[in-house]
Each structure stands twice: as C-alpha cells, then as structure tokens.
Amino acid sequence: xxxxxxxxxxxxxxxxxxxxxxxxxxxxxxxxxxxxxxxxxxxxxxxxxxxxxxxxxxxxxxxxxxxxxxxxxxxxxxxxxxxxxxxxxxxxxxxxxxxxxxxxxxxxxxxxxxxxxxxxxxxxxxxxxxxxxxxxxxxxxxxxxxxxxxxxxxxxxxxxxxxxxxxxxxxxxxxxxxxxxxxxxxxxxxxxxxxxxxxxxxxxxxxxxxxxxxxxxxxxxxxxxxxxxxxxxxxxxxx
Numbered sequence: 001x002x003x004x005x006x007x008x009x010x011x012x013x014x015x016x017x018x019x020x021x022x023x024x025x026x027x028x029x030x031x032x033x034x035x036x037x038x039x040x041x042x043x044x045x046x047x048x049x050x051x052x053x054x055x056x057x058x059x060x061x062x063x064x065x066x067x068x069x070x071x072x073x074x075x076x077x078x079x080x081x082x083x084x085x086x087x088x089x090x091x092x093x094x095x096x097x098x099x100x101x102x103x104x105x106x107x108x109x110x111x112x113x114x115x116x117x118x119x120x121x122x123x124x125x126x127x128x129x130x131x132x133x134x135x136x137x138x139x140x141x142x143x144x145x146x147x148x149x150x151x152x153x154x155x156x157x158x159x160x161x162x163x164x165x166x167x168x169x170x171x172x173x174x175x176x177x178x179x180x181x182x183x184x185x186x187x188x189x190x191x192x193x194x195x196x197x198x199x200x201x202x203x204x205x206x207x208x209x210x211x212x213x214x215x216x217x218x219x220x221x222x223x224x225x226x227x228x229x230x231x232x233x234x235x236x237x238x239x
Contacts, residue, residue, distance in 0.1 A: 036207075038096075038105030038157045041200045042150025044224075045216035051230040057209050071113040073130040074108060075175045077181065081126075086114035090124065096161035103200050107158040111170065119185050121167030125158050126173045127151070140182055144171055155186050156193035167189075210238075 040052045078088070089110035097104050109126035129151060130141065138147045145152040155169045168185040175182075206213050217225050220235045228234070 002167065015151075023184070035097075035102050035104045036200055036204055038103070038161075038200075041203070041218075042153035042195055043155065044149075045228075046203060046213035047215045047234060048228055048230060050207050050213055051233065052206065053203075055230065055233060069176065070130040073176070074128040077128055077172055077174060080181075081111075081114075084115065094162070096158075096160060098197075099201060099204055102204050105158055105161060107162060110162065110164060119168060120170065121228070123164050124167040125155060125162065125164050125169035126172065127155050127158070127169060128174070130174050130176050133175055133177040136173055136177075136180070136182065136196040139173055139184075143211050144184060144186060152186065153192070153196040156189055157196055159188045160190070160197065177195050 036049070036053045040049050043049050044048070082088070089112050093110055094108075095104065095106040108128045109127055110123050111126050112123045114120070114122060129148075135147070144155075151171070155171060159165050159169060165188040168187040171184045171186050173182045173184075174180070203213065215225075215234065219225065220231065225231050225235070
C-alpha cells in the first residue's frame with residue numbers, strides 16, 4: 001500500500017548524516033578582525049558588538065554560507081552596474097581607519113561616475129546587501145533606517161569617514177528568493193553619523209579597560225539571543 005503521508009525529507013537519516021559530516025569538516029573560524037568594524041556598530045546589543053570584536057565567532061556551516069552568498073550576490077550586482085555604465089573607485093579608496101586603527105570600515109563601493117539618474121550624484125557610496133524575502137519586502141515597504149538601522153549606520157559612517165557626503169549613497173538590496181533588486185537613496189545625516197561614531201568610541205574605551213557592556217535583552221530565550229552566535233558565551237558570564 002502506498003504511503004501518502006508527507007515525509008520530512010530533511011530529517012531523513014541520509015540528509016542528517018551528510019550534513020553532520022559537512023559540519024564536522026568545517027575549519028574553526030578565526031577572529032581575523034583585531035578591530036571594531038563599522039558593520040558591527042549598528043547592533044542594538046552593545047555586548048554583541050564587543051563579542052563580535054573580541055571573540056572567535058561560532059557559526060554553523062549554513063550561516064557561513066549565508067555570508068558567502070552575500071559576497072557572491074554583491075559581485076554579481078557589481079557586474080550588472082558596470083555593464084549599465086557605472087564606474088567604481090579602486091579598492092584602496094574604500095577603507096578607513098580611526099581611533100589608532102581600532103575602528104575600521106570598508107565600503108562595498110564608491111561610484112565615481114555613471115548614468116544620469118534622478119537624485120543621484122557622483123561620487124557616492126554604494127552599499128549592497130543580500131536579504132531573504134521577508135526582510136526585502138519589509139525594506140521595500142518601510143525603508144532602510146526603520147527596518148535595518150545597523151545598515152543605515154554603516155552607510156552614514158562610510159559617508160563620513162570616507163568623505164563622500166555631498167551626494168546620497170545608493171543602497172542596493174537583492175532578494176535572494178526572487179533575485180529582484182531594490183535601489184534606494186540614503187542622504188548623509190551628519191548627526192546620526194556622529195552618534196554612531198561616538199557609540200563606536202564608547203565601545204572601544206569600555207573594551208580596552210575590560211568593562212563588559214550590558215545586553216540589549218534580559219532573557220536568553222529571546223529570539224534575538226537565540227540567534228546570536230555568542231549566546232552561550234554571553235549568558236555563561238553572569239546568567
């Protein structure tokens with residue numbers, strides 16, 4: 001007799017076994033950043049910012065692949081931009097260092113020329129993210145600062161520290177499910193850039209003297225804590 005019950009194939013022994021082998025074969029991640037990165041400052045949790053800087057990350061292979069996917073999609077979108085007539089600044093123009101090298105950032109791109117478009121001027125910062133369908137739709141509906149304040153902070157910091165403030169940044173998001181691309185303009189906001197810069201300095205100063213900053217959430221079962229790669233380390237300290 002045929003079994004018409006729906007099977008959960010991801011739980012099948014062969015799938016679990018191969019995934020376990022892949023996980024076991026992954027090399028340990030190294031904390032290659034001996035500095036606080038601009039991409040980390042926008043996290044709501046100050047302690048996570050510290051741990052992202054100080055500690056070796058612990059990510060399953062699936063999460064690492066999501067990071068790699070972002071780089072792949074960024075490279076693909078960059079090719080599309082070049083074919084459409086945009087010109088990028090050389091890579092050595094994209095990085096900054098501050099606070100004796102303890103605070104650094106590297107923009108995805110600076111567009112130095114391109115087609116004439118409404119609201120666009122050159123040079124301008126270009127930042128790219130690859131998002132799931134839910135996040136992409138939320139961004140399309142509500143805008144960058146509301147949905148992804150950390151990404152907005154990243155853009156403002158790049159604009160300020162790379163001195164590309166005259167023209168709005170172009171923020172590009174690709175929907176990983178549909179490959180739709182959304183492009184928004186993000187004008188420079190000096191007040192917000194200063195606030196995020198001050199936050200980075202405060203984190204650096206606290207970390208140097210060994211002060212562990214507070215968590216943003218007070219329950220290890222909070223979904224944001226459960227998704228954090230530092231959860232076990234963080235709640236082991238005083239939880």
